[in-house]
Amino acid sequence: MDYDEALNWIHSAYRFGSQLGLERISVLLDFLGRPHDSGRFVHIAGTNGKGSVTAMVASILKEAGYRTGTYTSPHLEDFRERIRLDGRKIGKEEVAGLVPRVKAQVERMTSLGYPHPTEFEIVTAMAFVYFEESGCDWVSLEVGLGGRFDATNVVTPAVSVITPVSLDHTDRLGNTLGEIAFEKAGIIKPGVPVVAAPQELEALTVILDRACELGCRVVLVGKDITWRVEAESIRGQEIQVSAGGTELGRISVPLAGPHQATNAATAVAVARVLGESGVKVPWDAVKTGIARTRWPGRLEVVSERPLIILDGAHNPGGATALVRSLPLIPRRKLVSVVGMLKDKDYRQVLSQVLPFCNVVVATSPVSERALDAEVLAKEARKYCSDVTVAGDLKDALELSLRRASPEDAILIWGSLYLVGAARTLLREKLGILSDEDE
Secondary structure (H helix, E strand, C coil): CCHHHHHHHHHHHHHHCCCCCCHHHHHHHHHCCCHHHHCCEEEEECCCCHHHHHHHHHHHHHHCCCCEEEECCCCCCCHHHHEEECCEECCHHHHHHHHHHHHHHHHHHHHCCCCCCCHHHHHHHHHHHHHHHCCCCEEEEECCCCCCCCCCCCCCCCEEEECCCCCCCHHHHCCCHHHHHHHHHHHCCCCCCEEECCCCHHHHHHHHHHHHHCCCCEEEECCCEEEEEEEEECCEEEEEEEECCEEEEEEEECCCCHHHHHHHHHHHHHHHHHHHCCCCCCHHHHHHHHHCCCCCCCCEEEECCCEEEEECCCCHHHHHHHHHHHHHCCCCCEEEEEECECCCCHHHHHHHHHHHCCEEEECCCCCCCECCHHHHHHHHCCCCCCEEECCCHHHHHHHHHHHCCCCCEEEEEECHHHHHHHHHHHHHHHCCCCCCCC
């Protein structure tokens, strides 16, 4: 089996849908020898920011000298982004080698009457096998959806982390912040310390109640760990971090926006909790790890004159973060290329961002869940008078480049499917961005 064949088999499991629950992943991991049992994990849930925190924690642990795995989803451009070792994507030959072994156990499962694992469960199992066989000291593990019944929730981590909770996936997780927070707090394990990013009171109450019930210490970012921004631009920021009123030091955060300062402080809190438990994480590793974090597609500047920025804001929480970051974007006018999925709260998202845009180019990501560009454009005209529909993303990018002067900014945002595809097209068209970590 070569890489393409392996990838095709993985994606063929898409037909089994996205089903929450731990039975299938538990059986599959049992058949694979329980590769997750020997690992040490930082487990990260939340609505927004969990990917950034996962990347920051992994970078810190790598700089501290640990062999570090990272598991995130979804990917932007390349499936292999989801599974990393010391920052490098899993190799094609390693994917091709893992899949037949996992496939054999999936077939064993189904032959015994167990339900077929989902695509995410298969990839999660592959990651656990890869991390075990690679001799990882630590894994920075991002939850896929929710927490309580997510496939990653088979681990007992050293730290459980919950980034800001907002309304998203309401069809699966609940219609209120409290209900969604309950699902996220499902990753909390008895006696395992919890790092909680700043939350709305409704969500925080649920998290604290669950932690108290399980006898867990909670470190509150924004209270126990605080920060202030010393300098900021669209290319990043400098923050001063404190713990209990004592300044820890200044950190360069290569990601822009107030939300990324929060994420960096959350990663610092994780490092301190690990340090208090005897894990050696020097302050220099914290500073260097955060400074070297790469997390593409999140207020990512990919070109100058015109300034071109990519951002995967696709839910109300992400839109709020984007709006708070817009003052950092120098421009005469803002040209917006946007595409959304129809199962997201696109009306709320558009209502937050589009009033700040001078030109809107509506398009659709390549997904069976894509929102029709005409529907998006109709909604966009409530907030902006200059709205155009593009047949596809390539046309949308061409149109935006024609509409923008060198003093303007182009913001390509919305679904990560759109942002990832735009990143690939821009690399090909403008010769910008390198496909790093091959």
